[in-house]
Amino acid sequence: MHIPTNKPTIPRGVWALGLVSLFMDVSSEIIHGLLPVFLVTVIGANVATVGLVEGLGEAVALIVRVLSGALSDRMPRRKPLIVAGYLLGTLSKPLFALAQGTGLVITARVSDRIGKGLRGAPRDALVADLTPAAIHGAAYGLRQTLDSLGAFLGPLLGIILMFALNNAYRTVFWLALIPGFISVTILILLVREPGTQTRVKPNQSRVLFGNFRLLSRAYWVVLVIGIVFTLARFSEAFLLLRAEKLGLAPHWVPGILLIMSLFFALTAYPAGHLSDRVGRIRMLIVGLVFLIVADLVLAFANQVAWVVVGASLWGVHMGFTQGLFSALIADTATAELRGTAFGIYGLATGLAVLFASVFAGWLWDLHGPQTTFLAGVGFSLLTLIALLYYQGQRRHPRHVC
Numbered sequence: 016m017h018i019p020t021n022k023p024t025i026p027r028g029v030w031a032l033g034l035v036s037l038f039m040d041v042s043s044e045i046i047h048g049l050l051p052v053f054l055v056t057v058i059g060a061n062v063a064t065v066g067l068v069e070g071l072g073e074a075v076a077l078i079v080r081v082l083s084g085a086l087s088d089r090m091p092r093r094k095p096l097i098v099a100g101y102l103l104g105t106l107s108k109p110l111f112a113l114a115q116g117t118g119l120v121i122t123a124r125v126s127d128r129i130g131k132g133l134r135g136a137p138r139d140a141l142v143a144d145l146t147p148a149a150i151h152g153a154a155y156g157l158r159q160t161l162d163s164l165g166a167f168l169g170p171l172l173g174i175i176l177m178f179a180l181n182n183a184y185r186t187v188f189w190l191a192l193i194p195g196f197i198s199v200t201i202l203i204l205l206v207r208e209p210g211t212q213t214r215v216k217p218n219q220s221r222v223l224f225g226n227f228r229l230l231s232r233a234y235w236v237v238l239v240i241g242i243v244f245t246l247a248r249f250s251e252a253f254l255l256l257r258a259e260k261l262g263l264a265p266h267w268v269p270g271i272l273l274i275m276s277l278f279f280a281l282t283a284y285p286a287g288h289l290s291d292r293v294g295r296i297r298m299l300i301v302g303l304v305f306l307i308v309a310d311l312v313l314a315f316a317n318q319v320a321w322v323v324v325g326a327s328l329w330g331v332h333m334g335f336t337q338g339l340f341s342a343l344i345a346d347t348a349t350a351e352l353r354g355t356a357f358g359i360y361g362l363a364t365g366l367a368v369l370f371a372s373v374f375a376g377w378l379w380d381l382h383g384p385q386t387t388f389l390a391g392v393g394f395s396l397l398t399l400i401a402l403l404y405y406q407g408q409r410r411h412p413r414h415v416c
Contacts, residue, residue, distance in 0.1 A: 156287015
C-alpha cells in the first residue's frame, strides 16, 4: 500500500467550523446539562414532560437535518443555511431563561433543535467541499475533537456558574448566550466557501429527493454499516444509570459524561489523521474493539471506578468512529449530493439510536444492566462482520485498507 508523504494541511475554514462547533456546544451544553433539573425543580414539570421535551426536540432535528442537507445541494451556497441554524440555536437561549412554564421550554428546545438540524448536514458537507480527499479523516477528526471539547467544557462551565451564582438557573441561561454569539461571529467572519462547487442541476430532478440514484453503492453500504454500528452504541444515558445504580451521588453523575467527552475529544483528531494513512476500516475496527471492551467492563462493573473506566473506553471508541463515518460519507457520496448524503445518514443513525436505546431500556428493565451491555457486545460483533464485508467490496483500497 502506498502511503503519501506530503499531504495538504487542513484548511482554515475547517478550523473555523471546528471553533464554531466548540463555542455552540459550550452554549448549548451549559443549558442542556441543567435543563432536566430546572424543569422538575423550578418549573414543576414531571419526569414524563422531561422525556417529551427531549424526544420531541431530537425528532424535529432529525427531520430538519435531512431536508436542509438536500436543500443545500440545490442552493448556490451552503453557508446561509449554516448561519441560520447557528443563529436560531443562539436566539433560543433567552427563551429558556424567560420560561415560566413548560410551553416556552418546549418552544425553546424545539427551536434549538431546528437550528441543529438546519446546520448539521450542510456544515458536514462544507467540510468536504473545503478539504482535499486525502485528508478527509484529519479534517472530520479535527472538527469532531473541537465539538467534543465544547461538549466537555459546557457542562463543566455550567457546574462552575451554578456554584458561583448560588444556583441561579436563569442567570446561567442568559450567560449561555455569550459563547453562542461568539460561534455565530466566527462563522460569519472566518468561514468562506470554495469559489466553485458542484451542485445538482435543475434539469436533473424535479423534486427535492429525486436524485438518490446518484448516490453511489459504496455510500449505501456505509449507511447500512453506520446503522448497525449505531445499534451497538445506545444512548450514553445508560452509562449514567450504571454509575447511579452502583452508588454514585446524583450531583456527581454528570461527571461520567464529562469523562466520556474528554476522551472523545482527545482521540478524534489522532484517529481521523491516522485513518488517512492506514484506512478508515482499520480504524473503525479498532474503535469497535474499544466499544466491546467498554461494554464488557460496564457489564461486569461492581463499583463506580469501573464505570469510570468504561466511560473512558466508551469515549475512546467514539473518537475512533464518529469522525471516521463522516469521512466515509465524504469519500463515497457524489459531490452533487453531499448535503443529501449527510442528511440521510443523520436521520438513519438518529432513528437507530432511538431504537437501540428503547431496546436497551427494555433489556435493562427485564434482565438488568449486565444483559444490556452484553447485547451491545453482540451488536458490535455483527458490525465487525459488516465492516469486513465492506472492506472486501471497496474498489479503492487506498481509502480503506
